[in-house]
Amino acid sequence: MEINIKFPDNSIRKYSQGVTPLQIAESISMGLAKNTITSKVNGKLVDLDFSINEDSQIELLKFDNPIAKGVYWHSTAHLMAQAVQILFPDVKVAIGPAIESGFYYDFDKEIPFVDSDLIKIENKMKELIKQKLEYTRSELAEPEAYKLFKEKGEIYKLEKLEEIPDDETISFYKQGDFVDLCRGPHLLNTKQIKAIKLLKFSGAYWRGDEKNKMLQRIYGISFPSNKELKIHLHNLEEAKKRDHRKLGKELDLFSFSESIGAGLVLWHPNGAMMRSIIEDYWKEQHFKANYKLVNTPHIGKAELWETSGHLEFYSEDMYSPIIVDGQEYYLKPMNCPFHIEIYKSTKRSYRELPIKYAEMGTVYRYEKSGALHGLMRVRGFTQDDAHIICTKEQINEEIEKIIEFSFSMLKAFGFQDFLVYLATKPKKSVGEKEDWDTSQNALKIALEKLQINYEVDEGGGAFYGPKIDIKIKDALNRIWQCSTIQFDFNLSTRFKMEYIGKDNKPHKPFMVHRALLGSLERFFGTLIEYHAGNFPLWLCPVQVKILPISEHYEEYAKQVHESLLKSGIRSEIDFRNEKIGFKIREAELMKNPYMFIVGQKEQENNAVSVRKHTKGDLGSFSLEEFIEKLLSEISKK
């Protein structure tokens, strides 16, 4: 009997009943069959040897597909667990999922792993790969499954088993002698895993709960070719070089001090210069977009935080109160209540809306010591915050404006690849269903109207409203969080915000909370990592380094410096009594974008010899001419 198989391009082919996805792939081309990792039949993920018995839609997924990657890595995780249990028979296995980049498996092992174990395990895995062990699926009724793991003493699997709902089939995957409780699907055999690398190990609590036992987690990654693995490992190396903590020290941008406290940033002159340039640009753009700048204090009375609900829901993240005249004051973890108080300082009419308050608002949050990380996670930081207060009718237009604003802002900093997420109503939430629907819809309509590709993060919104997150992707495929645009139904209610409408009656406004850069600290860290310290010219603290050939040309160097200053170009002169090669080397290491080398020839012709960072000698230019070039590059952002 024949069945119809429909492909993603809507073409249909006929196959005999019981055909497998692998056979279908083979019927198209051997190349496709070789590269197919897994498949979806009627939208459901299945093994490649799954028998298809009725007319179906099929998708053959190759490694470039994220789901296929997940299957590939998950199968490698099973393989690693097998290798570990062969080498360490007493070890109990917990869970081993694929993650964003690779996989891990958690093991219950009395003695923690050491470095040499990783190599042993990796070698054992390579042996098992060569044996071409098949991943075979089987299903068992619950009592038998229970018996199986009970005999093996796999207590963690027993716990997982109990969680599976009664109506779901309990499936297992076995390769060699290793059996694991698993929904699947998996690769056909271990030979499909071509290149593996175990990267690191660490402790991790069972189910992520610190009350539970600490397990040993091993992270690894695998690829269908050695080349891909090599690129991945190279990217990891490259990431180390770009580490903003390392570059921050090398380029003298910022530091932390043990005497000041953890997670509190000291911006050095170079970093502070960049911050100031960012802030100036940010303000200029906000004025153009009709935002009003506000400024609010760093502390507020307990009463305020009671009204806002922060003391009830957010106190764990807040610093302990300061007692002033018998009153409790708290350092602010957010700016919203202050902006709301400004809104409420007078009665508002619908004619005033939308009101858009913006502030570089410095907030303090008590982050757990273990969570601190360079500039990415600190305890005192400045949000580029704004609150848009508007009527229901204005929502769509305002959201659209914010999204466009966000993209134009981020693009000015050189970012190009964006990922956009629409996060919808979570299980626990406040606010009317109607408000949720209206605002979620507004977010969606705006994204679609602007033709922006986005993913829906179902239930990923904040409890107080839906949101859009904009993240950027760098050259190493790493993702960085930037903008967030969030509706807030909670605070507008709690603070009883209102405006008088056309009908002369009070109405509740909609409030949107948004940060385009996120926080200056995290944004700066991202900027450093993204550009690997080679910032766009307009941001560089020193745009031109003037390097006199010898002391004889200091006077001319000063003249050049003056001309640059007058044109608004930031420059410095290296007056040191060193050879030109030495000065160049240091300017290169400091990633100064342009070097002007000045000596006899340049002095005579009112010229500069220009060297561009990482590019080398560009030749001689008249000073005027090159200043024009620089100004044009700067103005392009």
Next chain:
RNA sequence: GCUAAAAUAGCUCAGUUCGGUAGAGCAACUGAUUCGUAAUCAGUAGGUCGGGGGUUCGAAUCCCCCUUUUAGCCCCA
């Protein structure tokens, strides 16, 4: 916060195994050199070994507490 590791000169790091008066390179400073596209030569100075307590005749080294950092867990701008 939890688990594991770490903190030695401005920076990068040796020295800790086995307790016996602190070391290198770069940077800094001084002098010589006045130079053409990624390191000129010579010399000088610089550290209560993160802080505190303990063990010991003697502690950078062993033990305890604290601070800070790192990798994870948990969480987030």
